[in-house]
Amino acid sequence: MAPKQAKGEYIETEAGNKVSRRSQIHGTTNIILGGRTVIQAEAVIRGDLLRTSTSTSSGAQQSVASLAVQTGKYAILSPGCVLHPPRKYHRGTLSHTTQKIGDNVYIGPGAIIEAATIGSNVWIGAGAVLGRLSFIRDGAKVLDGAVVPGGMIVNSGDIVGGRPARKVGETGWGDPWDGREAWRSI
Amino acid sequence: MSSSKPTSTSQQRPKASALPKPPTTLDPTCVIADSAILTGKYPISIGPQTVLHPRAMIISAYGPVTIGRGCIISEKAVVGIAKQDDSGTKDVEMTTAVATTSTPPPTYEIHLGDDVVLEPAAVVEGSIGLGSSIQAGARIGKGSVVGKYCKITPLCTLPPGDELSDFSIIYGKNQRRQERPGLERLRKVVHDKELEVLRTLIPGNLAKWQTTAASGVGAGGAS
Structure with missing residues (x-):
C-alpha cells in the first residue's frame, strides 16, 4: 500500500483471481481460490471459521483441517455476498465444515x-439465502430472493425459488452460464 | 487481508467514522472481533461470553443498547437504528447539535436477552427475548418486542411496534405459528458449544472499544 498511485479496484493474482480492494476477507490463509475467481466489493468471506478438529482418531481429516472456503475456476462473487462456512453439530462436538464451491459459479449481490x-x-440469484449445510448440485439455479432451508439438497439442473425454496423448473443443459466472459469484463 | 479494513470502513460505513465512540460496558469475557463496529452516543453494554463476529455493527445513536449473556452476532448484522426516518433529517440528528428543535428525538431502548443468535445481515431495531434466533437477512422493526425462544427465518420481517409472543416462528411470507416448548435445553447445549468454538476462532479486541474503564467495570458489577 506504500506507493501513492492510481490503482484499479481489483488486485489480480498470478492465478488470475481478481480480488476487490474493498472486499472483506477474513482468514485469508484458509481460503483457496481456484484461479480466475472474481471477488467484488463488500463481499465477505469468513475464512476464519475453521474446522476445529477435536477428534483425534480421524487422522485423514487433519490434512484438510486448515481449509475454510474453496472455490473453483470462474467463480464470480458479487458485491455484498457473504460466504460463511456452515457449522455442524456431530457426536457432541461442534465444528465448521469446509465450504466448497465449484467451477463457473455465479453468486449474486447480497x-x-x-x-x-x-x-x-x-447460478445463485441476488439476495438468495442458502441455509446451513445445504447442497447445491451441478447446473442448478437458485432464483433471486430464494431461501433454501438448511440441509436442503438442490438436485442437478433444478431451478428453485421462493420462501422456502421449492423446485420451480429445470435449467436444461443447453446453454450454461459462462463465467469466462464475466471474468474478462471485470 | 489486512488491507481490507481501512478502505471498507470509509467506503461502506461513513457513519461509523463520523459518529463518536459510545460509552461502553463490556464484560471481560465477551469477544468483539477487531472489525466489528460499535457506534452511537448512548451507552452500549455487552454481557459475558457474547461473541461479535467481524463486521457486526451495534449502533446506539437513538437509545441505549443492552446485549445479554452468550449472544452471537454475525457478520453484517446490525443492532440498533441507523437512521431515525427516511425524510433526510438523519444528518441533522446525527450531529450532537440538536438544540435547534424544541423536542428531542424519541429514544428507542434496545435490549437483547441471553443466548440470542443474530445470523448474517440480520437487522434488529427492537428488543429480543431469551434464546431467540434472528436468521439471515431478517428484520425486526423499530420498537417491536420479540418474546422468548422465537425464530425469525431468513428474510422475514417483524413490522415496527409489533409484539411477538414466546415460542413464535415467523416463516415464509411472514406467516406466523407457535412452536411447542421443550427443545430449549437441547438448543442451549449446542449454543454453548458454538460459543466455545467461536471464542477459539475469533480473536477478540476488547481494548479497542473499552471506554471509561473504571466506571464501566463498576456498572458491570452492579448489573
Whole structure:
C-alpha cells in the first residue's frame, strides 16, 4: 500500500483471481481460490471459521483441517455476498465444515451462503439465502430472493425459488452460464 | 487481508467514522472481533461470553443498547437504528447539535436477552427475548418486542411496534405459528458449544472499544 498511485479496484493474482480492494476477507490463509475467481466489493468471506478438529482418531481429516472456503475456476462473487462456512453439530462436538464451491459459479449481490457444497455451473440469484449445510448440485439455479432451508439438497439442473425454496423448473443443459466472459469484463 | 479494513470502513460505513465512540460496558469475557463496529452516543453494554463476529455493527445513536449473556452476532448484522426516518433529517440528528428543535428525538431502548443468535445481515431495531434466533437477512422493526425462544427465518420481517409472543416462528411470507416448548435445553447445549468454538476462532479486541474503564467495570458489577 506504500506507493501513492492510481490503482484499479481489483488486485489480480498470478492465478488470475481478481480480488476487490474493498472486499472483506477474513482468514485469508484458509481460503483457496481456484484461479480466475472474481471477488467484488463488500463481499465477505469468513475464512476464519475453521474446522476445529477435536477428534483425534480421524487422522485423514487433519490434512484438510486448515481449509475454510474453496472455490473453483470462474467463480464470480458479487458485491455484498457473504460466504460463511456452515457449522455442524456431530457426536457432541461442534465444528465448521469446509465450504466448497465449484467451477463457473455465479453468486449474486447480497446472497448469503451457508451451504456446504455448491457444484459447478451454478447460478445463485441476488439476495438468495442458502441455509446451513445445504447442497447445491451441478447446473442448478437458485432464483433471486430464494431461501433454501438448511440441509436442503438442490438436485442437478433444478431451478428453485421462493420462501422456502421449492423446485420451480429445470435449467436444461443447453446453454450454461459462462463465467469466462464475466471474468474478462471485470 | 489486512488491507481490507481501512478502505471498507470509509467506503461502506461513513457513519461509523463520523459518529463518536459510545460509552461502553463490556464484560471481560465477551469477544468483539477487531472489525466489528460499535457506534452511537448512548451507552452500549455487552454481557459475558457474547461473541461479535467481524463486521457486526451495534449502533446506539437513538437509545441505549443492552446485549445479554452468550449472544452471537454475525457478520453484517446490525443492532440498533441507523437512521431515525427516511425524510433526510438523519444528518441533522446525527450531529450532537440538536438544540435547534424544541423536542428531542424519541429514544428507542434496545435490549437483547441471553443466548440470542443474530445470523448474517440480520437487522434488529427492537428488543429480543431469551434464546431467540434472528436468521439471515431478517428484520425486526423499530420498537417491536420479540418474546422468548422465537425464530425469525431468513428474510422475514417483524413490522415496527409489533409484539411477538414466546415460542413464535415467523416463516415464509411472514406467516406466523407457535412452536411447542421443550427443545430449549437441547438448543442451549449446542449454543454453548458454538460459543466455545467461536471464542477459539475469533480473536477478540476488547481494548479497542473499552471506554471509561473504571466506571464501566463498576456498572458491570452492579448489573
